[in-house]
Structure formats: C-alpha cells, structure tokens
Amino acid sequence: MGETEDISLPKATVQKIISEVLENDLTFSKEAREIIIESGIEFIMILSSMASEMADKEAKKTIAPDHVIKALEELEYHEFIPFLEQILVEHKETQRIKERRDAKFKKSGLSEEELLRQQEELFRQSRSRFNQTTSAADDSPVSESPPVEEIIKSEEN
Structure with missing residues (x-):
C-alpha cells in the first residue's frame, strides 16, 4: 500500500462513527480502529x-x-444503493435551497459589503x-422570539 x-x-470521525454503532458496554481498540480506517481507504480507492x-x-x-x-452495482454492493440514492436526493434539495437563497441575495442588488453591514x-x-x-428584573416575563430555523424557513419561502 506504498502510495x-x-x-x-x-x-476522531471514525471513532465517533464506531461509538455510535457500538453498544454502550463495548469498547474498540486502537488497532481495530486502524483496520477500519485502512479498510475504508481501500474501499474508497476501489x-x-x-x-x-x-x-x-x-x-466523461x-x-x-x-x-x-x-460502480456499486458492479462491485455487488446493491444494499448500499437505496441509502445513497436518498442521500443524493437530500443533497440536491439542500443545493437547490442554497442556490435559491444565493439568487435572492444577488437579486437584492446589494453588494456583499452592504449585506454584511446590514447583518452586523x-x-x-x-x-x-x-x-x-x-x-x-429577573421576575419579569421575557417574550420569546421564534427559533432561528423558523426565521430562515420563512425567509426562504
């Protein structure tokens, strides 16, 4: 495996993934983690x-x-395909939302500096x-504002 x-x-990411998969009472040795990493690299390369x-x-x-x-079909990893197709759909939706948001900023006619100034x-x-x-006073009720996620969704629509 020279190159x-x-x-x-x-x-850390591999360890986090392993920890999420393992039951709480199980541990994973460093050597086993290294084997997982090497296997993952080999799979990605293939x-x-x-x-x-x-x-x-x-x-192309x-x-x-x-x-x-x-390639997954050719390698006979058919069980991965539905999951990956779902991930692809979610990624395309995220990209579509980002592009729509970016277009909204471009249509505003404001420069990036002006938008940053407004944000500040x-x-x-x-x-x-x-x-x-x-x-x-600590005992005075504080009105709650909507969560940031709701504000962003309302601006996107």
Missing part, C-alpha cells in the same frame, strides 16, 4: 477507481453520482435587545 501511506481518514472506469466508458471527464452507483446592524440590534432583557 496510500499519506492517505488517512480522520481518526469504488472511485471503478466509478472512474464507468465515467471513461461514457467518455467528471465522475457523476450515477457512475458511483453503477441586525446583530447589534439583537445584542441590544438581549442586554435590555437581561438587565431587566
């Missing part, structure tokens, strides 16, 4: 090589998700309101 010695997966071949067969210079799915002003106003409510 892949420099390649690794983040140990899959990407196969996907590259699929792209080459179609005279970019590996597309369809090439990866075809909103932060300043928010800090001011927060400081006013925290300096008020």
Whole structure:
C-alpha cells in the first residue's frame, strides 16, 4: 500500500462513527480502529477507481453520482444503493435551497459589503435587545422570539 501511506481518514470521525454503532458496554481498540480506517481507504480507492472506469466508458471527464452507483452495482454492493440514492436526493434539495437563497441575495442588488453591514446592524440590534432583557428584573416575563430555523424557513419561502 506504498502510495496510500499519506492517505488517512480522520481518526476522531471514525471513532465517533464506531461509538455510535457500538453498544454502550463495548469498547474498540486502537488497532481495530486502524483496520477500519485502512479498510475504508481501500474501499474508497476501489469504488472511485471503478466509478472512474464507468465515467471513461461514457467518455466523461467528471465522475457523476450515477457512475458511483453503477460502480456499486458492479462491485455487488446493491444494499448500499437505496441509502445513497436518498442521500443524493437530500443533497440536491439542500443545493437547490442554497442556490435559491444565493439568487435572492444577488437579486437584492446589494453588494456583499452592504449585506454584511446590514447583518452586523441586525446583530447589534439583537445584542441590544438581549442586554435590555437581561438587565431587566429577573421576575419579569421575557417574550420569546421564534427559533432561528423558523426565521430562515420563512425567509426562504
């Protein structure tokens, strides 16, 4: 595995994934984690090589998700495909939302600097309101504002 010695997966991320899969009373040795990392690297290399071949067969210079799915089929990992197709749908939806949000900013006609200035002003106003409510008497009721997620969703629609 000479050329892949420099390649690794983040140990903390791999450990987190392993910990999420294991039952609470089980532990995982460092050596076992290293085997998982090496196996993961090897799988990624085989899959990407196969996907590259699929792209080459179609005279494409970019590996597309369809090439990866075809490579999984070729490698007989059919059980992964529905999960990955769902991930792809979710990714496309996220990208669509980001593109719509970016287009909204571009259509605003404001420069990035102006948008940043407005954002800073909103932060300043928010800090001011927060400081006013925290300096008020502790027994006075504080009105709740909607969660950030609701505000973002309402702006996207």
